[in-house]
Amino acid sequence: MIELENVGYSYGDGALLSDVSITLSPGSFHFLTGPSGAGKTTLMKLCYGALLPSSGMVRAFGADMRALSRDQMALLRRRIGVVHQDCRFLDHLPVADNVALPLTVSGRDMSAESGNLSELMKWVGLAARADALPPExxxxxxxxxxxxxxxxxxxxxxLADEPTGNVDWEMSQRLLQLLVELNRMGKTVLIASHDLGLIRAAKSQVQARVLRISNRQVQLAGADL
Structure with missing residues (x-):
């Protein structure tokens, strides 16, 4: 699904990632961990084409990301959902409209999608907050x-970049459960996190592999996690 082959990424005068080779197989569940500044967000951006590698190759669904046109990249990104660390929203739009923005941008018939949107809002426990504004x-x-x-x-x-970084333990467990449910539905999941408690909780529910960034490379973490 996503393959990084001997990937390196340099930022300014220094190398942030070097000789990284990983594969995210269909239906797999991965955690990406490592200290702050190690390159977790950078690696995730490489996975969805927001950044291109300085060396090596990134393939997404069999396609070399370097060879994709802008339109092809836009279509590919529809197959990848990203939960950004900063959770940016359009503050003048209700929550439901913010959630539906990808549908609007892609030109979907919103009247036909209203049922799916309602079900999704229920699934994440926000049906009662659909009309609230993001600052609320x-x-x-x-x-x-x-x-x-x-x-x-x-x-x-x-791809979820530190999705539980700013919430309490109870809420982090609820978010984890939603991501586990997505994986059980056949979705591939990659979570960047430094929360070892969250990783242990996930490993009790799914076969989660833990990838650790260390010294600019990505290694499979040991069974002690």
Whole structure:
């Protein structure tokens, strides 16, 4: 599904990632961990084409990302849902409209999609907050809205960058459960996180592999996690 082959990425005068080779297979569940500044967000951006590697190759669904036109890249990204760390929304639009933005941008018939949108809002526990504006949401509600927006197009791959970084343990467990449910539905999931408790909780529910960035390379973490 996503393959990084001998990938390197340089930022400014220094190398942030070097000789990284990983494969995200269909239906797999991965955590990406490592200290702050190690390159977790950069690696995730490489996975969905927001960045292109300085060396090596990134393939998404069999296609070399370097060879894609702008239109082809836009179509490919519809198959990848991204939960960004900063959860940006359009503050003048209700939550439901923010969640539905990918549908609007892609030209979908919104009247035909209204039922799916309602079901998704229920699934993330935000049906009662559909008409609220983003500034009125709690941190956990914002994260759930961000997850709903990421999966509204029914992507094959979900990338979540520190989705529980700004919420309490109870809410982090709820968010994890939603991501586990997506994986059980056949979605590939990659979560960037430094929360070892969250990783252990996930490994009790799914076969999660843990990838650790260390010294600019990505290694499979040991069984102690």
């Amino acid at each position: 949401l709690s941190g956990g509600e914002r994260q759930r809205a961000a997850l709903a927006r990421a999966v509204i197009m029914s992507p094959d791959l979900v």
